[in-house]
Amino acid sequence: MEKIKQKDINRENLLNEGVALLMQQGYHGTGLKEILDAVKIPKGSFYNYFGSKENFAAEIISHYIEPYLVQLNGYLDESEGNALAALNRYLQEGIAELERTKFKGGCLLGNLMGEVGDTSEICRNALQVSLNSYRDVWEIGLSRAQSEGTIRSDKTAREMADLWVNAWQGALLRMKIEQSTAPLKQCQQALLGDFFKA
Amino acid sequence: MEKIKQKDINRENLLNEGVALLMQQGYHGTGLKEILDAVKIPKGSFYNYFGSKENFAAEIISHYIEPYLVQLNGYLDESEGNALAALNRYLQEGIAELERTKFKGGCLLGNLMGEVGDTSEICRNALQVSLNSYRDVWEIGLSRAQSEGTIRSDKTAREMADLWVNAWQGALLRMKIEQSTAPLKQCQQALLGDFFKA
DNA sequence: TAAAATAATACGACTGGTTGTCTCATTTTG
DNA sequence: CAAAATGAGACAACCAGTCGTATTATTTTA
Structure with a gap:
């Protein structure tokens, strides 16, 4: 039974x-x-698929982050021996995409953390899970770079991954109001190119 | 003529x-x-004071940031000879306040950058001005700390101020979804206590 | 200074439109 | 046939914003 259900297509489209x-x-x-x-x-179908707008948003959050996890993991898997280069390549690709879309949107996680992070429990949870799993991938990448000697080892990979995620979120917000990817490039250079260097 | 106009009181309250x-x-x-x-x-009075909800929000943004500028400037002016200590004291006070209010809200600038940063031109402008002036005060503080020898001087104060503001915004977002000030303390320690140290 | 004219502000009922949610008859599916 | 999915619309609540009128200030005139 490999029938593709219309319901699943609709859900995906939504x-x-x-x-x-x-x-x-x-x-x-x-x-x-x-x-x-x-x-x-x-509308009736919508409320059959998802129970409420709030639940829908929570699913959107998970749906949003997944490709980023896949992409970053992909870059890390491909480039054997130079995890730092993989991280930088991943960022470069992301920045190029943001320039293509004229800085619209930024990061859904960041935007929703600010907007509903402390009003919707369901969304808060989804945001927490998604952001942590994104941080975890960065931790793996940074950790690998540490053992390769390109990233300093006097700080834990976890600490740097947390700092990175925070700074990147802030840089994305500033990109939106400055209408420029300069904050992103500056952030990448300051951390990956300087502070985190071995 | 030192008459206090009701209009100004109402505006302030709003x-x-x-x-x-x-x-x-x-x-x-x-x-x-x-x-x-x-x-x-x-309602009628409101539309007499401010022309629209959007304009109102832009004024709110400026109104919001002002006390923070005053407070940080105050700490910097008081503590002669140790700007880094002043920055840390300012943060400590801010963190304590956020714990008192149970992490509600976070930073209005961060929240609105995400929500209306690329839909309302007026708000985007107000956000840009406010965030830059906040960054500028940090730049002054870090620069002073550099000349006092407590902060490294191989990076410009401006660069570090930008990185700081970005990371702090991210940390505030994560505070909201983790319901804890741990991300803030971690951020403070990682940058002011480590990466920025002389 | 007193009266009249003008301007500024205060007010809230009201508008047209949109919101998220839900109901229910119909159709599709197993 | 029974259960699930669908689709169109009903619904009350709410939205930002308007408008005519009432009140208060300010300025002009005599």
């Missing part, structure tokens, strides 16, 4: 459109109707 | 309540009525 719209307009700034119209799915 | 509510619920998550009811001011 999640994709949800990611795109929530990223640009935020949770409260995006109405369900807007998403529903975009993928041509009636 | 801005204060606006800061409090926007910080917790965000821009789209907070209705004007909610603010108006809290300070008992009718």
